[in-house]
Amino acid sequence: MSDVSIKAMLEFIVPRLVRMIMEKQDLTEKAALTTLYSSDLYRQLEREETKLWHLSVPTLYDLWMEEQETGKITYPEEA
Numbered sequence: 001m002s003d004v005s006i007k008a009m010l011e012f013i014v015p016r017l018v019r020m021i022m023e024k025q026d027l028t029e030k031a032a033l034t035t036l037y038s039s040d041l042y043r044q045l046e047r048e049e050t051k052l053w054h055l056s057v058p059t060l061y062d063l064w065m066e067e068q069e070t071g072k073i074t075y076p077e078e079a
Helices: 003-023 031-036 041-043 057-070
Strands: none
Touching: 003 031, 003 057, 031 041, 031 057, 041 057
16 A cells, blocks of 8 residues: 555544544544644554554554553554
8 A cells, every 4th residue: 555545544544533532532623633643553553564544443542542541552463
């Protein structure tokens, strides 16, 4: 998958993930974006070789929450 394709996927995934973070964590859009963009999960999501872009938004949210709570991410085997 090309960088352009990854960016297109992120344009689809990120707004949905941010909306879920906002709703579940009672955060503003700015706070949700800031925490997502500063996370290791987001850095890994941008990398094609991790294949994280194919995971569901709820799964990505769970990974983001794990990182927020523990500082670590346990990637699913399918990633």
